[in-house]
Amino acid sequence: MWVDLAITFVKILFVLAITVGFFAPVLTWVERKQSAIMQDRIGANRADILGFTVLGLFHIIADALKMFTKEDFIPQGANKILHTISPIIAVVPALLTFAVVPFGGQYTLFGKEVNLVISDLDVGLLFVFAIASLATYGYVIAGWSSNNNWSLLGSMRTASQMISYEVTMGLTIVGVLMVYGSMKLTTIGAIQEDFFRWGLFLQPLGFVMFLAASIAENKRIPFDNPEAESEIVAGYFTEYSGLKFGMFFMAEFIEMVTIGAIMTILFFGAWHIPFLSTATLIGWFDFLGTTGSNLLVMLIQVGVFFAKVIFFIWLQMTIRWTLPRFRYDQIMKLGWKILLPLSLANILITGIVILVLN
Amino acid sequence: MELLIFYPIAGLCIALALGVIFNTSPVGSAMCLIGMMLGLAGIFVLLQAHFVAILQIIIYAGAIMVLFMFVIMLLNLKEAASADWVTRSNNLFISIMTGVLAIGILYKIVDVIFIDKLDSPATLPDSFGTVATIGEALFTDFVLPFEVASLLLLAAMIGAVVLAKPKLD
Amino acid sequence: MAYYVNRNIKMTWWERLYLPEIIKGMGITSRHFFVNLFGFVPFLLGAKKERPIMTVYYPEEQVQYPIAYRGRPVLAQNEDGQPACVACGLCEIACPAYCIHIEPSENSGKQNQYERWPDVFNIDYAICIFCGNCEEACPEEAIFMSDDCEISMLDRKQMLYTKEQLLTPVADLQKRIEFTRNMYAKWNY
Numbered sequence: 001m002w003v004d005l006a007i008t009f010v011k012i013l014f015v016l017a018i019t020v021g022f023f024a025p026v027l028t029w030v031e032r033k034q035s036a037i038m039q040d041r042i043g044a045n046r047a048d049i050l051g052f053t054v055l056g057l058f059h060i061i062a063d064a065l066k067m068f069t070k071e072d073f074i075p076q077g078a079n080k081i082l083h084t085i086s087p088i089i090a091v092v093p094a095l096l097t098f099a100v101v102p103f104g105g106q107y108t109l110f111g112k113e114v115n116l117v118i119s120d121l122d123v124g125l126l127f128v129f130a131i132a133s134l135a136t137y138g139y140v141i142a143g144w145s146s147n148n149n150w151s152l153l154g155s156m157r158t159a160s161q162m163i164s165y166e167v168t169m170g171l172t173i174v175g176v177l178m179v180y181g182s183m184k185l186t187t188i189g190a191i192q193e194d195f196f197r198w199g200l201f202l203q204p205l206g207f208v209m210f211l212a213a214s215i216a217e218n219k220r221i222p223f224d225n226p227e228a229e230s231e232i233v234a235g236y237f238t239e240y241s242g243l244k245f246g247m248f249f250m251a252e253f254i255e256m257v258t259i260g261a262i263m264t265i266l267f268f269g270a271w272h273i274p275f276l277s278t279a280t281l282i283g284w285f286d287f288l289g290t291t292g293s294n295l296l297v298m299l300i301q302v303g304v305f306f307a308k309v310i311f312f313i314w315l316q317m318t319i320r321w322t323l324p325r326f327r328y329d330q331i332m333k334l335g336w337k338i339l340l341p342l343s344l345a346n347i348l349i350t351g352i353v354i355l356v357l358n
Numbered sequence: 359m360e361l362l363i364f365y366p367i368a369g370l371c372i373a374l375a376l377g378v379i380f381n382t383s384p385v386g387s388a389m390c391l392i393g394m395m396l397g398l399a400g401i402f403v404l405l406q407a408h409f410v411a412i413l414q415i416i417i418y419a420g421a422i423m424v425l426f427m428f429v430i431m432l433l434n435l436k437e438a439a440s441a442d443w444v445t446r447s448n449n450l451f452i453s454i455m456t457g458v459l460a461i462g463i464l465y466k467i468v469d470v471i472f473i474d475k476l477d478s479p480a481t482l483p484d485s486f487g488t489v490a491t492i493g494e495a496l497f498t499d500f501v502l503p504f505e506v507a508s509l510l511l512l513a514a515m516i517g518a519v520v521l522a523k524p525k526l527d
Numbered sequence: 528m529a530y531y532v533n534r535n536i537k538m539t540w541w542e543r544l545y546l547p548e549i550i551k552g553m554g555i556t557s558r559h560f561f562v563n564l565f566g567f568v569p570f571l572l573g574a575k576k577e578r579p580i581m582t583v584y585y586p587e588e589q590v591q592y593p594i595a596y597r598g599r600p601v602l603a604q605n606e607d608g609q610p611a612c613v614a615c616g617l618c619e620i621a622c623p624a625y626c627i628h629i630e631p632s633e634n635s636g637k638q639n640q641y642e643r644w645p646d647v648f649n650i651d652y653a654i655c656i657f658c659g660n661c662e663e664a665c666p667e668e669a670i671f672m673s674d675d676c677e678i679s680m681l682d683r684k685q686m687l688y689t690k691e692q693l694l695t696p697v698a699d700l701q702k703r704i705e706f707t708r709n710m711y712a713k714w715n716y
Binding site: 079082121122123126127129130131133134136137140141144145152155156159160162163170183 | 383385386389392396408409412413415416419420421423424425427428431432487488489
């Protein structure tokens, strides 16, 4: 039992290290640099230590220092408790989702079966969905407790937008569920060992709709109406400063990683390399012994998984720096009049195809 | 081991439920209610009913309470002025009925506790509470209630549309 | 002249699908991304001097401003070291922000000397709005807009430039002088 606990602890530490410790700070730099390069600019390159700029990577440290040393400001008339806890409510769901996301398959290490997922829930897919819907509160409460009209507008937009796109998200998940016949994310990942059973090919429409809905859930451009700078100052986090503001940003970046991971699991073959099954890979490295070959394959597949996650992050950033912001009525129209009927049709078509094939 | 998790969650649930009643600001009440929903979900998980727990979060905490918050913000409800407890004489009947109901429920709880059924946790089958078994049960044994419920929801939906639609000539 | 934008553009069915157009747009941006990304590598390794990027590292690199650019106004200094200004005060009057202060001085009858010159000629750049009216008003081709715009300071008092600081040799201003002659000659005063 203690060994199991220790393994779980190591997995939690790994996930925290890679999301909070690696992705969240590095993505702030990546976003600046990628947008710059896409727009024929140079991007962040000023922060330096002893004259070394290292492509502007020190901006991460500069940002962190700035966030830590800024005044923590609570506006007059604001609800202090809610104002303080709302950034926390925003960050926690983004991290919680990783509890059920498998970042590798099942390997035999030192005579012990190790499953590279923190908690292999039977309702994993629904868990992801439930946690995503909880994330709304952080933003809604943030806007309400700030005692600021722009913030309130931002939080209202957040609430309506997230409710609208949760519907699409849920119905798209139903399509995936019907194809794989399981809600366990590990099972869904394992099924996609066969290249032609990737979700991308089985649910092409679902893929696009899930991407759109999850970007809308994350409130990034083109769905960034809740924080539309040119309309309502900064939306729900207008009245935030210092580390609390930073936490909202961290939530956004961690959620980008989460979306990437979920997309990879559901639609992009999880941790598998196309046309190379785990058994084949272990067979190649058989001369290293059971533990050695399993360890090597584990490293390879975790690497492949995170490479795919990085691809999806790149895709999200490209979308964010390519498209302009939707108008509010356009968002609602897209959500309710286009995506919702399409996702219902997707379920219907999937059902018919499954019925015919059986 | 389970009690170690149960008692904090249960305590938190009760505290938050009291918070819902005694909070003067509507948003504070709503937040307490959300917290209580999450606590209930935790208790469901302790009972090995993962699916119900997740549904609790999705439907109550995730969907309905967001709408509650939305409406509270839309109406911009401020903190209630010092609440005066008003009792009216014609409420006496209702009060008595509620009291009887509460006593009945309490009696039943005490009854259950003294039967000592809680002490012997039966071993659960592996398939207990999984999505597959619940789905199977819903679509075989309970298909009629299920369909009736869906019909009810459809009627509610159509009613909402009719109410919201501007009158056609 | 009002300019009307036609907002009722009829979109084709393909365009109204929206998704293909998004993919097309993303193709363009990601092409820029990859071209620039791989164009950067030889530059960073030092193999290439030119960056494939239009922007400049501002303090290290600077662009040549166009001759019509209005930087801070300066006084023209003749070859013999005296200002071309005759302290007539027209620029002082023309200045909409009242940032010019002139105290004239006159020749007391000496031969081979200037008739009039400014004793004090101050321009407060903290007030100046860089409109160029002084240049336009000047009858003696004495005050010109230079291409220098780096006049930010930590202290406002330092932004009050005196005559000695303002004087710039005529040779340096030759291009601007020609430009103003061309420009104002066309305007029918």
